[in-house]
Amino acid sequence: MLDCDVIIVGGGPVGLFLAAELGQRGISVELFDAKNGTSRHPAANANSARTMEHFRRIGIASEIRSLGLPPDYAPDIAYFTSIAGHELARLHQPASRDAIEWARGHAFTWPTPEPPHRCSQLYVEPVLLDAALGNAACQVHFASRVVGISQGDESVSATVELDTTATPAAGTRTVTARYLIGCDGPRSFVRKSLGIRLEGVAGEKREFMGGQMDAVYFYAPDIYRVSGRRPAWQYWTFSPTQRALIIAVDGAGHFIMNVQTRDGEAPDADSVRRRIAEAIGADIPFEVKSTSTWTAGFALVADRFSAQRVFLAGDAAHLFTPTGGLGYNTGIDDAANLAWKLEAMIKGVAGEALGASYEAERRPAALRNTAFARGFADSIGYVQLPAAAYEPGAAGDAARAAVGDYLAFHATAEFVIPGVHLGTRYEASPLVEAEAGSPPPDSANLYLPTARAGHRAPHVWLADGRSLYDRFGQGFTLLCTKASDAHIDDSALQRAGRALPQLAVVRIDEPEVAQAYKAAFVLIRPDQHVAWRGNALDGEFEAAVLRTTGHRHEKVTPAPTELAATK
Known part of the structure; x- marks a missing residue:
């Protein structure tokens, strides 16, 4: 019998953000952290633009921006x-x-x-905790240490010890879920339990930051x-x-x-x-x-990001020297990538390739970002x-x-470094069919927006002053950029709606949006990356719908879902 859908080990910002987003998606979560509460010592003092975009998606960006x-x-x-x-x-x-x-x-x-x-984790974590606890299906347990993990074909279990000094009714309990996520930091018990190694550069010496x-x-x-x-x-x-x-x-x-x-x-x-x-x-x-x-002096990335029903995120999956402020922010991006995939897997609309796509997308991103951070550390660390x-x-x-x-x-x-913050792309993902031609360069200091499949969806300020991002749905979004003259095949939409959790259809007929996306129709994932674009809801669109949820030419099992049209 399952106690919840997802166990999260680690209650730092990555674990709390993941809990908050999963909770908003209706996924039941139990989170365990050995500390007695949120952080009391400042760390992770920079929130990237991409992290703030993710905070905006779950409704807490304004509150975070008021802090620090x-x-x-x-x-x-x-x-x-x-x-x-x-x-x-x-x-x-x-x-x-x-x-x-x-x-x-x-x-x-x-x-x-x-x-x-610029705001310390000291202030961010309580906001994330409140966002997580605002969902009835989410439980957060501090003073609770995970000391054992076991997996079966259909579930994963964690053995949890409660801290006798912090919890009067202390003891040991076993919690069973569909999936377990290790967000438990550099010395991750979850990573070590899985026998996963860190690879890369360790112990690099510099005058500073080494x-x-x-x-x-x-x-x-x-x-x-x-x-x-x-x-x-x-x-x-x-x-x-x-x-x-x-x-x-x-x-x-x-x-x-x-x-x-x-x-x-x-x-x-x-x-x-x-x-x-x-x-x-x-x-x-x-x-x-x-x-x-x-x-x-670390630039380390796990050789695997998952094993069966267990996934790694944040510092459990990669270790940074903090120049550029990339470690914590890469972890938030991990969680944003993983949350919608867990939802699809739990709700039964995912194909066999969806779980594996997490590592396929996020491990290259971690290698990219640790390389950027190492370069920044060299640039300042050797100055005398x-x-x-x-x-x-x-x-x-x-x-x-x-x-x-x-x-x-x-x-x-x-x-x-807008290119570092906004330029992560998944063109090599199994969920994406790469487009012809070359993508923009992946440069630290210049970001060139593109709506190529796999890239972050370009942002546009709309004529009414709103952000285009605020028009996207919580799940998948079909953006129609030529709403006045594009033919929309309702039968194709209905089939897509059975395959994609919470598909929202958004019609925006503004020249700047059309110019940014260069297609009549754009399928956008819940994490705001482009899954596909084209000028007709034809067979290519339907193939993209299957591909982006991890299906390999197999039929999609219909599941209860929601098809929403927004004005």
């Missing part, structure tokens, strides 16, 4: 000798209150309704006073003996600092305080809230300031200017 830094606080990236010392370079960014309008005006660079947002890192969460509102400059979101400091990355968490004095441990050094309370003082460059009071350690940069006078000014020119170049290269 104050609405008028510009999340600049700035580089210093020390915060109270010389400013070397700065990349200006729009404040959150201006971000959406800014994106409208910068649609060539950021063609999205949701530009990046070795053991100490992360210190502290309170020091006087930083803004001693800096004497416009506040920033990230402060990269290059003192003569130490480098540090300090990130503003709330704009009111709370910061997280990352410093690379020196060889042979064992951090203690005194050394932590010395490091903070050195990075600030001034004698000011500060309060250490918490500390943690982690290791930079010349001695003259710390000297007063003209020679020092010239040295600082030269270093600043490079750092300004690097800042744009690492942080103005």
Whole structure:
């Protein structure tokens, strides 16, 4: 007997997002996490444009955008000798209150309704938790550790131990579901239980972002006073003996600092305080809230993303050095890719290839993104300031200017990356028939929208001011771009509706939409990737319907579904 449809192991942002989306799709979930609650130590401080688009799909983007830094606080990236010392370079960014309008005006660079947002996991996780618990079929259990996994032909079971210090009625229980998802982080119990290995680069050494890192969460509102400059979101400091990355968490004095441990050094309370003082460059009071350690220099991807009824997502499937902020965001994209496929498999409309398509699509995406992150880490991690940069006078000014020119170049290269955020494509997926011709280049700093099958559906601001994305359905969407003159075959729609969960038909007759999609009809997946496009609902369309749900020339078993037409 099944206890739920899906077990999720791990209650970080990826697991909670997956639980929230599955819950909205009517899939019953039980999530287990060994922690006592959501994170209390800041991490994952950058939400990519793609992550924000996924948050918009499940209805929480506006709330997330209201959190973190104050609405008028510009999340600049700035580089210093020390915060109270010389400013070397700065990349200006729009404040959150201006971000959406800014994106409208910068649609060539950021063609999205949701530009990046700088907000810590500390604030994101409670919103995701509320979104998950807002679904009656979703249960979240903290202080609950999964200690065993077993699989059968039709189900998977997890043995769960409840923490006796946190739960009065502690004990052990067995939970059985159709599928289990490991979202349990870098040391994933689920991954190890499956015997899945990580492959790639580990232990890469650099001057910075390559070795053991100490992360210190502290309170020091006087930083803004001693800096004497416009506040920033990230402060990269290059003192003569130490480098540090300090990130503003709330704009009111709370910061997280990352410093690379020196060889042979064992951090203690005194050394932590010395490091903070050195990075600030001034004698000011500060309060250490918490500390943690982690290791930079990884670009690792699991050799498999699934085994029978178990799938991996997030850090359980790939490990990043955090330059570019890609690890957490790649995990959210994993979950968005997996959620609709689990729905189709559970509701009985999936073909045999759908489950395997998760690895076929997401493993190349993880390899792509870890490569980008590694390149960003190389670009900043090997930078060393010349001695003259710390000297007063003209020679020092010239040295600082030269270093600043490079750092300004690097800042744009690492942080103005719409191609990384929006350019993931699945042209080689078994769910896609690749179109003729060549796709746009996969470049970090330039995103060229295309409606080729496998790519993210191009975004357009509609004539009424709304986002095209807000017209898409929760399930599959058939976008009709020439609604006034295109012939719509109702029988083809009915057959498609039996095969696709919640097919919505959206008719939009606007020149910009037609230009962006270059086809009369476009089939768009629930994760906003194009499944197919064409000018008639003919045999090619019907073949695409079967292909995108994993069917290989087999008949689709009709299942109760919903065919919705939107105005």
